[in-house]
Amino acid sequence: MATSHEPLAHEVLQQAAQWFATLQGEHGTNERTAWQAWMNARPEHRQAWNRVEAISGQFARIPQPAAAHQALRTGVSRRRLLSIGAVLGGGCLLAMGERSGAWQPMRADRSTALGEIRQVPLPGGAGLWLNTRSAADLSPDSITLYRGELLLEGAMGMRLGTPDGNLRLDGQRVGLREYPGHTEVIAYQGTVTAEAGGTLLTGQRGRLRRDGLSPLGALNPGAQAWTHGVLQADNMPLGAFIQELGRYQHGYLGCDPRVAELRLVGAFPLAEPEQIFAALERALPVIVRRPLPWWLTVQPRQPLA
Incomplete structure (x- = not known):
């Protein structure tokens, strides 16, 4: 930084x-x-x-090749992962911080490395997915997210802990993602209630802070595609797409502000970044520059009008 x-x-x-x-x-x-x-x-x-x-x-210090998605066991078809469209727009790339104490993720029951996605079976047929660089503690009646992102399915009545407060799941599927200053909560199926106040219904997402849970609107299409090793874009700005992709990559991944609002539609295989970069160059007026093996930026192919 x-x-x-x-x-x-x-x-x-x-x-x-x-x-x-x-x-x-x-x-x-x-x-x-x-x-x-x-x-x-x-x-x-x-x-x-x-x-x-x-x-x-x-x-x-990173062994090569990077062990991205070592625990990913999904068989997503490559042919359907590179559907991509574009229209013109602008933006920026910022690194995300973390608020959890350094010792907590290190001592967590389950954790993932950068670029790794892991499915954790739970008793009674429930399932837990941890996204890249995430850490959580598990107990019979609760899950505590210390860092990163998770998706929980089939665990009604489960208590959920986050750096920003506690939740109760009265449904089948919920997602949590840590951001600087708040935790995003997604109620995919069923209701989610915060101990400090506030409830989300099926199809809603919200912002959890110490003073409660406030709705943000409908969930984003494809928000849980990461559990299948896919980054899904639905008219997503290129800058935001590169920021998301950077969560799974070692080194620096940036986007020139002049092209950051170009729009993307498609589904992209997180374990195959070179395919993604090639697809971007084919579909958009951009070029991927790599002055160093671990420093990559997306820039205009030529000056934009």
Whole structure:
């Protein structure tokens, strides 16, 4: 993350990544002098450089190839996963933080690594799915989400704990996802009630905070497609799509603001990102740039009118 509270501009991050790539290869005194001048020109340049270095250090510790979706056992047809359409629009990419104490996810009963999706059978035929980089504790009558996202099916009367309060499930299927400052709750089937007040009915989603549960409207189509290893887009802005895809990928994944509002329709296999990037280039006026193996951005193929 940047050392400043303000998000770093996309162009500055790209410059930092390009300088990093240059200095990793063959270079001489002129290149190092030019890089040092760039570093000294603005505080944001040093912040961007520090971020690139931090991501490089994290990625260097990851075994290759990355073990994305090791526990995923679904047989989704590839032919139906690359239906994609587009119309024109703009946006940005922000990294999501986490609020749970670091020790809680580490000691949780069940957890997933980045890029991993896991199904956990429960007594009585109920099922629990954990999305990428999630952690939860299980007991006979309760589930506590410490980090990430889960979907629970077939466990009526279950008590649900989150960083933002407790819930009661009076139905068959519910989803929880942690965000900075709140937890999103999706009532796929049946009602969900917060101990602090507020209820969702079938087909509704809401925001859970310490003061209760407030409705946000109807659930998004395809919101539970991740349980099948699919990222589903229904007229989704490209920037939001890249942000979601970044939850499953190591390294940096960004989107140029000039193309971030281009729209997507389709279903995309999370375990095969290269297919996704190829599909984006075929269907949209974008190109996927990779100045470093772990630094990827989606940019305009040519200047937009």
